[in-house]
Amino acid sequence: MFRLPALEYSLSHPHPRGRLFFFATLAIFLLSLPVIVIVNIVTLGSELVPSLQSSFESTDSRLDKWWDTHRLPPLLRPKPARCEPKELGRGDVFRLTPSLFDYTVMSTWNVSRPVGNDGVRVQERVEYQGQPFSGCYVNNARFEHSLVEQTQTVNVGVECPGNQSTSYPVYVSMQTNMVFAWELNKDFIGQYYGSSLGIDSINGTTSSDYRKQVLAALQVIATDSLTIMGRDHLSNPALSMRLYFNVDPNTAEPMPTTSSLTYANGTHPETFPAEAFVYVGSIYNLMNIAISAVNLDLVNKRTPNIFTNATFFREKVWPNLPPDGFNSTEWAEGTRTFYYGNLNSGYQTWAQMLLDGKPVELGNPTGLPEQSAMVTTYLCPAYKVKPTNSLLSSVFVGSATMTLSVWGVWMLITTFVAKRISPPRVQCHCPVCEERKNVEAEEAEAKQAKKDKKAEETARAKAEGLAKPRMLARLKAWIGIGGRADLTHAPEGHLNAVATLTHTPESDKDTEPRRQSHPRNPSEYSETFKKED
Structure with missing residues (x-):
């Protein structure tokens, strides 16, 4: 009968050295949670907004508040995006x-x-x-x-x-x-x-x-x-x-x-x-x-x-x-x-x-810039702190996601370590489990008995020293055709063993005397017919 699929769950067992794993888990999460929150504040607490800058080069002046050079080290500081030329x-x-x-x-x-074919650039x-x-x-x-x-x-x-x-x-x-x-x-x-x-x-x-x-x-x-x-x-x-x-x-x-x-x-x-x-x-x-x-x-x-x-x-x-x-x-x-x-x-x-130096004296000007560049504004993405509501929701979602990811990885590692220390031992007490266990045991015993029988036959054949005859000779000997197996092709040491391959049904042993190997005389046949008349 067709069975509908059902949800299953795998049974577990307590971790060996449970206190050690508990305190290790507690310590790791107490240390990792603040780091996760800080990382999410740094990575998700800002947003890119367009701004006009007087310089095309990327500078830290486009970092706002928490992201400036005074609060975060360079590794945690977001890199300013490239301006539009x-x-x-x-x-x-x-x-x-x-x-x-x-x-x-x-x-x-x-x-x-290159110059075009007409010579005009x-x-x-x-x-x-x-x-x-x-x-x-x-x-x-x-x-x-x-x-x-x-x-x-x-x-x-x-x-x-x-x-x-x-x-x-x-x-x-x-x-x-x-x-x-x-x-x-x-x-x-x-x-x-x-x-x-x-x-x-x-x-x-x-x-x-x-x-x-x-x-x-x-x-x-x-x-x-x-x-x-x-x-x-x-x-x-x-x-x-x-x-x-x-x-x-x-x-x-x-x-x-x-x-x-x-x-x-x-x-x-x-x-x-x-x-x-x-x-x-x-x-x-x-x-x-x-x-x-x-x-x-x-x-x-x-x-x-x-x-x-x-x-x-x-x-x-x-x-x-x-x-x-x-x-x-x-x-x-x-x-x-x-x-x-x-x-x-x-x-x-x-x-x-x-x-004569009036009204100004030329030759030594001050205030001149070192370089002359175009005075213009560039459209540059700048990092600005998110509004409070958006900041809190982004940090909460990001921290929760990262925490669940860390929890999953940690449980995978602890399960592997626990199995290495002590393999799981599960005892079933339900009738279905017991029945399944008995069936599996019987199948295992039958498989083992078959394997033992095969091994015993193999050992017996090796002990008797039987040679492997040709397929046709073995078939004739088994059905009793030809009286006895052809011994001409058998090895010399196996003649006696091959001679025993003549087949005689068990029913003939009790009703008839063993036939002679030579034929009867005609006189004997005649005597038999007379008695019957």
């Missing part, structure tokens, strides 16, 4: 760490990629992970003067070759513009600080601060240039003027390549007129100050700089005094700067005053 490509505008100028990206190229947006711009340098500059707008614009081009680092093989071309005007809200200096604040009030530092030095030098030199070029020194006022320079990255020397001038009457000479060379000193002073200011913002240590080298400053900036035939009152006097007022007595130009 920024994209850098054409059209992006950003500032660098010194925060002097805004740069517009013109092109980005990955120089590690394709621009692409690249990852930026906080790499410094100290390997970049000024490679070109452009000067523009507008009589209508009453402005002068200096455009400085920057090149990052990309072959100076195998870890970041990206070529970047970018530029920055500086507009100098008489209106404060249109001028670069006024836009940097705002129309209501001055340089001294916003910096709150000494005159050696690098920002104050750069902005002061640009302001006074631009005032010289705007004043001088805004007055009538030519046969016809210059409506616009443009000069383009290539800049040597090793010497910071601006080398003019193209120039153009348009007079107010609309005439446009094919070559730069000789009478306009009176403005060369003003233009070169402004270009040299602007080039050094951008290199300082890049923290470019390759190119000599006016703001870090006083000797180089005196070589590149001219006093720009009025040439012969011009009165000083018609040259640079009579105008004011935004933050430093008028020229001091005894000076004819702001350049002359700057070379």
Whole structure:
């Protein structure tokens, strides 16, 4: 009859040396439970939340409260996750760490990629992970003067070759513009600080601060240039003027390549007129100050700089005094700067005053960062402590799970050790168990008797020395065909044993006398027939 499956359980037995196992279990769990709780607090007590960081590098500043450097050792402290890099490509505008100028990206190229079949390298947006711009340098500059707008614009081009680092093989071309005007809200200096604040009030530092030095030098030199070029020194006022320079990255020397001038009457000479060379000193002073200011913002240590080298400053900036035939009152006097007022007595130009250390002394700036990197924010995962309810539930579930796991492993180990010390002895007292035990005993006895009988027969055969006859001879001897077994093929020592293989049924032994081995005479047969008649 089909039996439904049922649940079963295995019987156990008390552990030998039960007190020893009990106290060992108690000690282990008293020691392990606090460790389990602490581990769960460390591993489950925090959660990752997005945050904005100013640095791409992983730091411990993204660890909150219990996970900071003061409470947990490094092995138990969670590792800050990797931040998402920024994209850098054409059209992006950003500032660098010194925060002097805004740069517009013109092109980005990955120089590690091969050039296409058409020989043109394709621009692409690249990852930026906080790499410094100290390997970049000024490679070109452009000067523009507008009589209508009453402005002068200096455009400085920057090149990052990309072959100076195998870890970041990206070529970047970018530029920055500086507009100098008489209106404060249109001028670069006024836009940097705002129309209501001055340089001294916003910096709150000494005159050696690098920002104050750069902005002061640009302001006074631009005032010289705007004043001088805004007055009538030519046969016809210059409506616009443009000069383009290539800049040597090793010497910071601006080398003019193209120039153009348009007079107010609309005439446009094919070559730069000789009478306009009176403005060369003003233009070169402004270009040299602007080039050094951008290199300082890049923290470019390759190119000599006016703001870090006083000797180089005196070589590149001219006093720009009025040439012969011009009165000083018609040259640079009579105008004011935004933050430093008028020229001091005894000076004819702001350049002359700057070379004398007024209003700032150049050559030893302070506060400049060691490296220049993009001022941006990175989306970084940060560890924050969970709310109290979530923290308690996470720690409780984690601790309970780990405790049950430890309990299961410990019971497995203790069971194995207990069985090694003393095997289990189980006594059954139920009728089913007894019946099963008797059946198993009878089966074992029958199996043992069969095994003993087989062993006895084997031993008897070995003792009698019986040889194994051929199968056909043994069959004939067993059924009594042929009278006796063929002894011709039997070994000599076994002739007697083989002769006994003749089969005679037991019933014939009692009813008939043993037949002779030779046939009867015919006379005997006849006598028998007569008697029967």
